[in-house]
Amino acid sequence: MGRLVVVSNRVADPRKTAAGGLAVALGEVLNDSGGLWFGWSGKLVEEPVGTETQMHVHHAGPVTLATVDLTREDYDAYYVGYSNGVLWPVFHYRLDLADFDAGYIEGYRRVNQMFARRLLAMLQPDDVIWVQDYHLIPLAAELRSLGCTQRIGYFLHIPLPPPLILAAIPGHDWLMKGLCAYDLVGFQSNADLDHFCRYIQDEAHAQPAGEGRWRVFNRFIHAAAFPIGIDVGEFRALTAAPEAQEMYQRMSREYSRRKLLVGVDRLDYSKGLPQRMRAFRELLARYPETRQSATLIQIASPSREDVSAYTDILHELESLCGSINGNYGELDWMPVRYMHRTVARARLPGLYRASRVALVTPLRDGMNLVCKEFIAAQNPEDPGVLVLSRFAGAAEQLKEALLVNPYDSEGTAAAIHLALQMPLEERRERHKALLATIRRTDVHWWCDSFLDLLGQAEAEESGTPWLRL
Structure with missing residues (x-):
């Protein structure tokens, strides 16, 4: 060539x-x-x-x-x-x-x-x-x-x-x-x-x-x-680097009594962020045992904020987060920690590794690499669980994830609840298969x-x- x-x-x-x-x-x-x-x-x-x-x-x-x-x-x-x-x-x-x-x-x-x-x-x-x-x-x-x-x-x-x-x-x-x-x-x-x-x-x-x-x-x-x-080797090396390790240690300390869920997205109407928040609200309503035990960290990076459709979804997302925290929060527990800013790529692997569940629930996505980064960042001995929209391109490959319909709040809430309670052996088996897939079809x-x-x-x-x- x-x-x-x-x-x-x-x-x-x-x-x-x-x-x-x-x-x-x-x-x-x-x-x-x-x-x-x-x-x-x-x-x-x-x-x-x-x-x-x-x-x-x-x-x-x-x-x-x-x-x-x-x-x-x-x-x-x-x-x-x-x-x-x-x-x-x-x-x-x-x-x-x-x-x-x-x-x-x-x-x-x-x-x-x-x-x-x-x-x-x-x-x-x-x-x-x-x-x-x-x-x-x-x-x-x-x-x-x-x-x-x-x-x-x-x-x-x-x-x-x-x-x-x-x-x-x-x-x-x-x-x-x-x-x-x-x-x-x-x-x-x-x-x-x-x-x-x-x-x-x-x-x-x-x-x-x-x-x-x-x-x-x-x-x-x-x-x-x-x-x-993704470059699986490069991302796993990033997970072991000082910035990611510092993030992992800090998140592990701060949420030692909680089960951490994470979402990392651009603020875009294709990502299904309001639907995700409604599913999390449904989780807290239907499964009382998750209250004071599950915390969702949602990062929504700024994107095209001069376009009205993005401004609308920003306001809707902020309203939903405020409503969930107002209705379910306690003095010592905030259900949703929402950040409308970009987090440095070097720190993200530590956040992924500290999380029990990743929520990757776009309404439509060509591929979505966040789910693959989450898999690569996990500890194989105690891995987290991926909850993935069936409408992400990655769902064709990542069959061992918990596949959900993001338009179905009740169904998504049930899948999140299953992920939070999944036994260690099943988590290991699913992660092993997912890691093998992303290694086999990496960016190279x-x-x-x-x-x-x-x-x-x-x-x-x-x-x-x-x-x-």
């Missing part, structure tokens, strides 16, 4: 551990090939729409990091408007929150065209291009229209909804045709893969060509599921598996040039 070129909305320096496991895993492959990572700089400039903004190029060891600035208008349309005002809610099944009427699609297309022009000038003939996530769905089609013939793969980190929900997006046919310009399209789960295959069959009359290949729009594409993982497996299949994919065009969408 030639040089790897990664394209994403934001670029991270893979040498910095704060960048996270994904950046480190990509960084290893980029290092090996002397690769290029291209994306938005994170900077906004006050220039007219359509102006060729500044390119920034620097090196992180053998890796070239290339970024471009965005104008305020492009950012508002491409990122805030279309990516997060249309695609994010629809792909998470929230048609009611999508802003279809604002005309953001032109800005989304304009920025993808600009990215394609700027990237094309940096490409080498044998490059292999890997595009990441929903911000850049049409990038391959724009590159093809400029004459790019290199292999291009794409991975969607968020869910892909069923065809009827996709069809609610004005211009959905344009968007999905853009996905078919890639040589390999990867999804988090088999459910997402099935939605894609059904869509291209029903809407684009794709023909199966065997072994995950399809003939559609006069070309062949591959499609497959690649559930993303994800990266290698995708690139191996992309390397095998044939970029066939059947003699027909790709037409601009």
Whole structure:
């Protein structure tokens, strides 16, 4: 395989551990090939729409990091408007929150065209291009229209909804045709893969060509599921590091008479935080023995707080937490400790290890790596229990977790109660199986598996040039 070129909305320096496991895993492959990572700089400039903004190029060891600035208008349309005002809610099944009427699609297309022009000038003939996530769905089609013939793969980190929900997006046919310009399209789960295959069959009359290949729009594409993982070894090492150990010791002391439950999420309507609080309230109401013995620590990191939907859920969550503490709290016990801020990644493993139960209950999630981090952080001799939404992509893999419907408060409360009372031997057996799964399909497996299949994919065009969408 030639040089790897990664394209994403934001670029991270893979040498910095704060960048996270994904950046480190990509960084290893980029290092090996002397690769290029291209994306938005994170900077906004006050220039007219359509102006060729500044390119920034620097090196992180053998890796070239290339970024471009965005104008305020492009950012508002491409990122805030279309990516997060249309695609994010629809792909998470929230048609009611999508802003279809604002005309953001032109800005989304304009920025993808600009990215394609700027990237094309940096490409080498044998490059292999890997595009990441929903911000850049049409990038391959724009590159093809400029004459790019290199292999291009794409991975969607968020869910892909069923065809009827996709069809609610004005211009959905344009968007999905853009996905078919890639040589390999990867999804988090088999459910997402099935939605894609059904869509291209029903809407684009794709023909199966065997072994995950399809003939559609006069070309062949591959499609497959690649559930993303974490670097288990790195996270277990982080658990043994001083900051995590200090957190574990402090939590163990402070909650020596309690059973600790933990939730760690971005503040987002897809995470099911109000539903989680209602389930915890139901736990306290239905199982009196949990009062004064169970404490939930809920971390909800700030996210897009200038958007009204996020402000609404923040107020709802604060109201629920206050109500639970007011109705059930005692002078020496607060049922919910809610924090609307980010906790340093180095400290989180200690909090996970001190917790008897993790609540990972999104209404919809592409994968959710918190559940895998919780598993990796546990003491195998006395592990905690994972309560996991069946609507998280991770539920396809993590069958030994207690799977719940987050819309069912009573059912979720019953599962939490079961987790709090689970015998040690059963906890050990479940954890052993879960740990084996996340070790087998870690982030390195994800990266290698995708690139191996992309390397095998044939970029066939059947003699027909790709037409601009």
